[in-house]
Amino acid sequence: MLGYTVRRILQMVPVVLGATFIIYALTFLMPGDPVAALTGSRPLPESTVQQIRLAYHLDDPFLVQYGNYMLGLLQGNFGIDFFGRPVLGLILERLPVTFALAMTAWVLKLAIGLAIGVYGGLRNGQAGDHFALVFTVIFLGIPGFVIALGAQTVFGVQLGWVDPAGIRAGWPLAFILPALVMAIEASAGLARLTRTSLVDVLRAEYLRTARAKGLSPRRVVWGHALRNAMIPVVTYLGLSLAGMLGGAVIIEAIFNMPGIGGLMVTAINNKEGTVVVGIATMLVLVYLVFNLLVDLLYGIIDPRVRI
């Protein structure tokens, strides 16, 4: 188990290298000049521009810039932005908001998706199943931002149950509506996967065995079927957490939440490579860690892949 974990962590190194390289290159290739973007319509004196370009190594070849950046990163230095603020500080300041939003949404999604999926799976082919199917199709079909804006208007503005924007109310009040919007949209896929997986498992021979042992239907489902049905779902859940972080960026913008999303958008507009890559690196790391956790959890659920 330990050997496996270490091996998995070592495997992350090339992934992090590759991911940061691609993101860095993409930022570098973006059209427009970073300094010009910084100053807007009133150009700076040429000497100042030169000074900035020098200070941020903007005239160095791409690979040198990337190499410098990675050297800093290895020492835990994420660099500074154009206003001289350390990037790591900027990210850590905003990461908790995004993280809280994504995790809340993820947990809600888990609850909604599993509940609908298990319900549909157990009522395979009956009215309840069809209802669950219609529900998931509707929410799969509507774009997320439409649900977000609708929910914001109805619950935030018209009913006034929660603040329509901002995080003044703190967790959980300020996070519930945006998280719920994300969860409902994302739970549709989870519900369908859970349903299909459960229907498959309910047909398995070992469930016949369980019934032939004289077990109650409840024990057959909860004791024998569900854990098996969860095996494919767990893989999906880990991957979907990354999707949650991505989705959070959009939802943050709609609900005006000071998370990573806003920072990322500003940084891209300003062509601030260090910030963009810093955020991306952070997300890649979070993603990899969750994937590792999922794989380890997978082994606990399914003894056949235990190492």
Added chain:
Amino acid sequence: MSSTRKANSMGIHQHANPAADAADDVLLRVKDLEVEFNTSKGVATAVNGMNLEVKRGQALGILGESGSGKSVTARAIMGILDMPPAHIPRGEILLEGEDLLTVTPRRHRQLVGSRVTMVFQDALTALNPVHPVGRQIGELYRVHRGYSRRDAKAAAIKMMDKVRIPAAAKRVNDYPHQFSGGMRQRIVIAMALALDPVLLIADEPTTALDVTVQAQILELLKEQQEERNMGLILITHDISVVREVTDQVAVMYAGRVVEHGPTAEVLSRPGHPYSRGLAASIAGEELKGRRLPAILGTPPDLLHLPAGCSFANRCAFASEACAASVPALELIDEARHSACFHTSEVLAHANA
């Protein structure tokens, strides 16, 4: 016998005589059982008027080809048919006098898994992959007997020892995939024997195993059956298995028993043309270098069973009567039944 009393007081078994069954030591009596499947193409009759009887200490083989209704009958007895698509329009399944088709679900769960149990064809798929084997055996003691976790585990180890799994105490926490095929089947057998059943149904228990392991598993089943004086139903398409293990054999064709009697007699002097075909198809020394005698034609379409005898279109003895009506399962000598209008001709042919 509380079960017998219950069946009597309910007064639902007009045909069956539970008292007589108890006296005769009849464990299981299947009467006129029909099982149909609703398919997209229509209703398929998988079991079509099945009659069967198993006594205490008796090993009964059910012999037949794929689709003859052997497994469906077993599943109907165990109550593990998927309904729908299956349904049972007619029949009785009397276990020690109690009709398993009409008892309450609660009573059914008390009987199945404890009084009557089953060994499945493929132990790998029959065992839950995510539970340790000890837990799967112990679950029976926990659910049916209310054992504690610890006692159930101890009982499971004992059972694993009984079916000769080496180092049972060490392996009790292992998962099914960590065992070999033969050992897995032993675990399934341990589960089936755990609560001292009166009747064990083994549905092709050795089909998924290689030949040497097959012999060991059959030996284990036979030995346990004799030791416990238990009823055993062995479902198979393998005539040699039937010959080695069973006292009685029921030959099935298109959802019916066509011949039923002592194994040695049925196989050596078949009274039904189909059993005759089966017995003749065994490869032996005298057939070396010659074509195997196969039964010509194919089994009937279960969606459109013929009005008369289902075997008539493949039968060398068939006459007009065979196409008109279905021959009943009738006594042909002391202990043998055959469902054929031409049994005497078939027997005469064998003697000649």
